[in-house]
Amino acid sequence: MSTGTQHTTGYFRGRTIAELGERLRADEIRAVDLVKAALTAIDALDGTLNAFVTVDRAGALRAAETADAELADGRDRGPLHGIPVAVKDIIDVAGLRTTMGSAHFADNVPAQDAECVTRLREAGAIIIGKTTTQEFAFGPTGDRAHNGASRNPHDPGRMTGGSSGGSGAAVAAGIVPLALGTDTGGSVRIPASLCGVAGFKPAYGAVPTGGVFPLSQTLDHVGVLAGSADDCRTGYRVLAGLRPMPRRERGAEVSVGWIPPDLLHPTDPRIAELARTAVRADGLDIRDIRPGGLDGMLRAFGAIQFSEAHAVHAERVAEAPQLFTDDVLAILRQAGETAGWQYVRALTEREQWRAEVGALLDQVDLLAMPTTCVAAPEVDQREIEVGGAPLPVRGPLIGLTRPWNLAGTPALSVPVGTVDGLPAGLQLVGSPGQEDRLFAVAERIGAALQRWRGATGADTKDG
Numbered sequence: 001m002s003t004g005t006q007h008t009t010g011y012f013r014g015r016t017i018a019e020l021g022e023r024l025r026a027d028e029i030r031a032v033d034l035v036k037a038a039l040t041a042i043d044a045l046d047g048t049l050n051a052f053v054t055v056d057r058a059g060a061l062r063a064a065e066t067a068d069a070e071l072a073d074g075r076d077r078g079p080l081h082g083i084p085v086a087v088k089d090i091i092d093v094a095g096l097r098t099t100m101g102s103a104h105f106a107d108n109v110p111a112q113d114a115e116c117v118t119r120l121r122e123a124g125a126i127i128i129g130k131t132t133t134q135e136f137a138f139g140p141t142g143d144r145a146h147n148g149a150s151r152n153p154h155d156p157g158r159m160t161g162g163s164s165g166g167s168g169a170a171v172a173a174g175i176v177p178l179a180l181g182t183d184t185g186g187s188v189r190i191p192a193s194l195c196g197v198a199g200f201k202p203a204y205g206a207v208p209t210g211g212v213f214p215l216s217q218t219l220d221h222v223g224v225l226a227g228s229a230d231d232c233r234t235g236y237r238v239l240a241g242l243r244p245m246p247r248r249e250r251g252a253e254v255s256v257g258w259i260p261p262d263l264l265h266p267t268d269p270r271i272a273e274l275a276r277t278a279v280r281a282d283g284l285d286i287r288d289i290r291p292g293g294l295d296g297m298l299r300a301f302g303a304i305q306f307s308e309a310h311a312v313h314a315e316r317v318a319e320a321p322q323l324f325t326d327d328v329l330a331i332l333r334q335a336g337e338t339a340g341w342q343y344v345r346a347l348t349e350r351e352q353w354r355a356e357v358g359a360l361l362d363q364v365d366l367l368a369m370p371t372t373c374v375a376a377p378e379v380d381q382r383e384i385e386v387g388g389a390p391l392p393v394r395g396p397l398i399g400l401t402r403p404w405n406l407a408g409t410p411a412l413s414v415p416v417g418t419v420d421g422l423p424a425g426l427q428l429v430g431s432p433g434q435e436d437r438l439f440a441v442a443e444r445i446g447a448a449l450q451r452w453r454g455a456t457g458a459d460t461k462d463g
Helices: 017-025 031-049 057-072 115-122 165-172 189-195 229-239 269-280 294-319 326-335 340-363 394-398 402-407 435-456
Strands: 052-055 084-088 126-131 155-159 178-183 198-201 221-226 255-258 285-288 366-370 383-386 389-392 411-419 422-429
Touching: 017 031, 017 229, 031 052, 031 057, 031 084, 031 126, 052 165, 057 126, 084 115, 084 165, 115 126, 115 178, 115 229, 126 165, 165 178, 165 189, 165 221, 178 198, 178 229, 189 198, 189 221, 189 411, 189 422, 198 229, 221 229, 229 411, 229 435, 255 269, 255 340, 269 366, 269 411, 269 422, 269 435, 294 326, 294 340, 294 402, 340 366, 340 402, 366 435, 389 394, 402 422, 411 435, 422 435
Parallel strands: 084 126, 084 178, 255 285, 255 366
Antiparallel strands: 052 126, 178 221, 198 221, 198 411, 366 422, 383 389, 411 422
């Protein structure tokens, strides 16, 4: 397939959860129809995309029949009632294999749902299956898993990003309207950016992680990927145990702090310009912001993630290293070299970074920057050129996302155009408790971009 071309899309591409819900309640479609549409798309597309590890055909159809019967009886569980949802294969779903993308857990079948899955089911959502994850969620590329690489719907020769790559591909291809992911250093936002969808990482602790296999316990977040910021909001509020919000803040009088991305990591200037243009599109109050303490932030993130990840896997690394993919085994062995004093020092440096981010968000309402430094690299590519310099591919993927895991702040990626025919994302970061402002501003930016393109005939392709 040629770069930037998607020949076939699933039913849900371009359809919002609100639209689907209205049609369900008007009896124009049934939940069974939606599940069958998802299954049809899996049959047509997943041989190329490898977005799914396990598909629960019979279970999803049974759940859809129940959802239809409930609506017919006047029982409405809310905006996700009857909506097919995919779940990253590092999150337990009772009775379905949960492999963590690893041969270590190839036959693992949990007896109970993760708490976040329980909340989805209680809200009437229908679990369609489990999506491909980078092995143990440890890596931003999405092409290292026991079941093979997930592939980008815009060009199957390109990465989805990771580690929630299957979820990103499933939403981008229109197989499902909503998918769960996890995010430790950017693993929801990276595939959202590379696949051209929206991805939201909540504030730390806002969504329960019980039943989610840990990568780094104090950095792990459960998040959502969807076709729009508004659909991410709908999924997030269910997962966080919040009521649907009928009135939306438009985001007036909002100040945005633009962080020049090269402060955090060398970035393709075309992607930086796309993101900056998007923020300017609606005339928001934009100020350049230059955070301090970046060296400490980088040390703290690395030491905490490595120490906590190695603690989870030390015995597997020692006793069954042959079951790991080479990339993940190498990084876990590197992680084992982190000293105890480095971890203890990192805890202090994390608090300093959180204070720095809090001070920045006292000056402005939101922070903005690109989501990733590059567009989707090729599958299996391990070095990429940025600004004329070859770099290991991991850095340009996580360089702009990992600071906000360390800070524990909510962060949202939304698509803003393409470079070389491949999607690029804008990342917005806010304060815990201000999530609705984050979503409102993202919607406002998206609407302004549409107006601007319509008025000027501008095309965001190729920067």
